[in-house]
Amino acid sequence: MEFNNVNFDTYFKNYPNEEGYFGKYGGAYITPELKKAMDEITEAYFTICKSRKFIDELRRIRREFQGRPTPISHLERLSNYIGDVQLYAKREDLNHTGAHKLNHCMGEALLAKYMGKKKIIAETGAGQHGVALATAAAYFGMECDIYMGSVDIKKQAPNVARMKILGANVVEVTHGLATLKEAVDAAFEAYSREYKDCIYCIGSVVGPHPFPMMVRDFQSVVGFEANEQFVRMTGELPDAVTACVGGGSNSAGFFAGFLNYPVDIYGVEPLGRGTKLGDHAASLQYGEEGVMHGFNSVMLKDENGEPAPVYSVASGLDYPSSGPEHAFLRDLGRVKYDTVSDDEAIDAFFLLSRMEGIIPAIESSHAVAHAIRLAKQMKHGSILINLSGRGDKDMDYIIEHYADRLK
Numbered sequence: 001m002e003f004n005n006v007n008f009d010t011y012f013k014n015y016p017n018e019e020g021y022f023g024k025y026g027g028a029y030i031t032p033e034l035k036k037a038m039d040e041i042t043e044a045y046f047t048i049c050k051s052r053k054f055i056d057e058l059r060r061i062r063r064e065f066q067g068r069p070t071p072i073s074h075l076e077r078l079s080n081y082i083g084d085v086q087l088y089a090k091r092e093d094l095n096h097t098g099a100h101k102l103n104h105c106m107g108e109a110l111l112a113k114y115m116g117k118k119k120i121i122a123e124t125g126a127g128q129h130g131v132a133l134a135t136a137a138a139y140f141g142m143e144c145d146i147y148m149g150s151v152d153i154k155k156q157a158p159n160v161a162r163m164k165i166l167g168a169n170v171v172e173v174t175h176g177l178a179t180l181k182e183a184v185d186a187a188f189e190a191y192s193r194e195y196k197d198c199i200y201c202i203g204s205v206v207g208p209h210p211f212p213m214m215v216r217d218f219q220s221v222v223g224f225e226a227n228e229q230f231v232r233m234t235g236e237l238p239d240a241v242t243a244c245v246g247g248g249s250n251s252a253g254f255f256a257g258f259l260n261y262p263v264d265i266y267g268v269e270p271l272g273r274g275t276k277l278g279d280h281a282a283s284l285q286y287g288e289e290g291v292m293h294g295f296n297s298v299m300l301k302d303e304n305g306e307p308a309p310v311y312s313v314a315s316g317l318d319y320p321s322s323g324p325e326h327a328f329l330r331d332l333g334r335v336k337y338d339t340v341s342d343d344e345a346i347d348a349f350f351l352l353s354r355m356e357g358i359i360p361a362i363e364s365s366h367a368v369a370h371a372i373r374l375a376k377q378m379k380h381g382s383i384l385i386n387l388s389g390r391g392d393k394d395m396d397y398i399i400e401h402y403a404d405r406l407k
Ligand SMILES: Cc1ncc(COP(=O)(O)O)c(C=O)c1O
Pocket: 099, 100, 125, 126, 127, 128, 129, 203, 204, 205, 244, 245, 246, 247, 248, 249, 250, 251, 315, 316, 317, 361, 363, 364, 388, 389, 390
């Protein structure tokens, strides 16, 4: 399928290019020292990860440890409640550890093992990536340092406890807004010091090349599985697919399975409290081109051109940029990006819980809210939601802030 002069039959061969660019977005804006480390990872990725041995081992891990393939559920009661459009969910909440993050963590940690690294390092926002990486570290017997902002440590206490139980070292980051951006800054700094013995396992399709490509490729299992399962289940493709976008990993992997098909694709960003800078984290909607964390993409900027403070009720979505591939797909028009506010996401959180018996992560609730809005506009057809994670990690926050809705 061709779309605005991009041939999607050969898309994964051509995007990103050798320097890690999706059009003008991507690349590696880092020190020569770190560039050497990234080149080592790129080289290892293309040799090790494409080998039969690696592919077979990762497939076995996905099947026997992660519980893949995850199912697709027909959200029948919710669909009937809204109208005639049929809603479905790809259940990444049922992936081991409760979110999609484990898909790339097991891939990255397996690569680290093949490269002879003894330690893995990363940042985390909602704690899902941290838990997934701590899980991978325990599975492969590696040391693991997770950098996390103090605001998120407080908000996501159960995930902090899980990381510690799994044997990871949680490093608190206190500067700035003390959320995801600062955690990435601190993890990168640590990696620059320790790169010879460890590997940085980034939590999304962001950072310098090869991370946006590598994380997308590991996550694409979700999209390819979902395409095949949906057709087997219903006899046709979904009319639309939708996923939430923070850094953009669950969406990039999910979209990968549908880019080359006649399916409308939607990415959903967090509108938080509103459109004012500082009240949301919708970088694809309101950002401009800019470089941060070693890659060129869209970015929400303050008056000095620095990454602006961002906010979302979902810790995993409050990042001032998005992966370069998303910026590219947005410019191309192949994926449409929309926003959902905190209030809409929380309403969807309770609706899905009460109509389907599925408690979603607040991040994933953004995609659910968007699908509900879309279903009302479409009148008929089908929508497949990527339910990127479950809401267990959000229980304390919901109990504290939405006690009135629990009566
Ligand atoms: C359940 C869940 N969904 C989505 C996200 C957002 O990340 P990404 O945009 O990389 O998928 C997170 C991040 O922590 C998450 O925990």
